[in-house]
Amino acid sequence: MAEENHNGWYNKIFSAAYDPVMGLVEKNALAARRAHLLSPLKGKILELGCGTGVNFGFYREGAHVLALEPSDAMRTQAEDRLARGDIKARIRVVPWLLGDARFDAAVSDASLDAVVCTLVLCTVSDPAATLARLKRLLKPSGRLIALEHVRAKTEFGAIAQNLLNPMWRHLADGCQLNRDTHATITKAGFAAEEKSDFEFGLPFISGVYTHA
Numbered sequence: 340m341a342e343e344n345h346n347g348w349y350n351k352i353f354s355a356a357y358d359p360v361m362g363l364v365e366k367n368a369l370a371a372r373r374a375h376l377l378s379p380l381k382g383k384i385l386e387l388g389c390g391t392g393v394n395f396g397f398y399r400e401g402a403h404v405l406a407l408e409p410s411d412a413m414r415t416q417a418e419d420r421l422a423r424g425d426i427k428a429r430i431r432v433v434p435w436l437l438g439d440a441r442f443d444a445a446v447s448d449a450s451l452d453a454v455v456c457t458l459v460l461c462t463v464s465d466p467a468a469t470l471a472r473l474k475r476l477l478k479p480s481g482r483l484i485a486l487e488h489v490r491a492k493t494e495f496g497a498i499a500q501n502l503l504n505p506m507w508r509h510l511a512d513g514c515q516l517n518r519d520t521h522a523t524i525t526k527a528g529f530a531a532e533e534k535s536d537f538e539f540g541l542p543f544i545s546g547v548y549t550h551a
């Protein structure tokens with residue numbers, strides 16, 4: 340996967356602004372969906388790009404979560420959230436990326452009960468390769484959870500996203516507005532067990548996927 344820098348000066352600003360900027364969308368569109376998707380998960384869970392740890396409170400007691408977060412500034416906030424308590428699951432936050440030697444030593448193929456991707460497949464440098472790797476890490480019975488903003492379905496919306504994308508990428512720390520993430524997930528060999536589309540300023544998907 341391409342070389343990634345998650346610790347420039349802008350990452351610090353993005354991280355400090357993240358929770359306040361996302362407050363309205365969390366309250367009105369995402370929090371209930373996070374609860375619905377995450378609270379049933381059991382066993383060994385990998386969360387990709389946990390950011391400030393916004394998902395942590397939704398995991399149930401007994402769940403073991405390994406949360407990857409390469410941005411130091413985001414990870415500090417996630418660790419602070421853990422330190423504040425009131426989290427039922429056992430959660431470890433690490434700076435690794437998929438494919439790091441440390442990650443490969445800690446997580447073997449077909450070992451995970453669930454992988455959680457929330458607002459991160461818009462940002463990873465190679466979503467197809469990321470999803471192929473995540474699929475190998477999941478047990479045959481494992482679930483991929485996705486809560487992501489995606490490419491608009493209308494032609495006008497998709498053109499507007501393409502035009503805005505270069506500026507958006509810079510402002511939103513590498514996030515891409517116009518990815519057809521459901522299509523990328525299914526091309527990687529997953530089937531939707533549950534999927535809904537919704538809009539809140541942007542088009543989103545919320546889904547639970549199994550091995551196809």
Ligand SMILES: C[S@@+](CC[C@H](N)C(=O)[O-])C[C@H]1O[C@@H](n2cnc3c(N)ncnc32)[C@H](O)[C@@H]1O
Pocket residue numbers: 343345387388389390391392393394407408409410413436437456457458459462463464514
């Ligand atoms: C938009 S934030 C989303 C945070 C959180 N998942 C949420 O639902 O609010 C994207 C996060 O993914 C992280 N990230 C970016 N590229 C990544 C990668 N290749 N692997 C893991 N995390 C990554 C970023 O540092 C950032 O914290």
